[in-house]
Amino acid sequence: MRRSKFKRPKMVLIFNGAQTLIAVTRSLNSAAELTKGNVQAISFCCTGRYISSGSLYFRHLLDSIEIEIADIGTLQLPEYDDLCGCGALCRKGIGR
Secondary structure (H helix, E strand, O other), rough: OOOOOOOOOOOOOEEOOOOOOEEOOOHHHHHHHOOOOOOHHHEEEHHHOOOOEEOOEEEEEEOOOOOOOHHHHOEEHHHHHHHHOOHHHOOOOOOO
């Protein structure tokens, strides 16, 4: 069986303006479709180039972190950034 040259899509976490987790999507395209946002702007938010887009915050879900349904509406962006290990640097657009 031939291996695909394409990378597997990374899941995206979406946080509202109050920095509370409101959605988990399967890819950048799904996040853009859901929020009516620009795929490139969302990608830049996930990689730390932008802080937010359309008053929403976006992060890639790391493989080492598990998110449960119960986390939606309760998980805060600073908490997630601390779990990732970048803390305040992510919130300033420096980390990741």
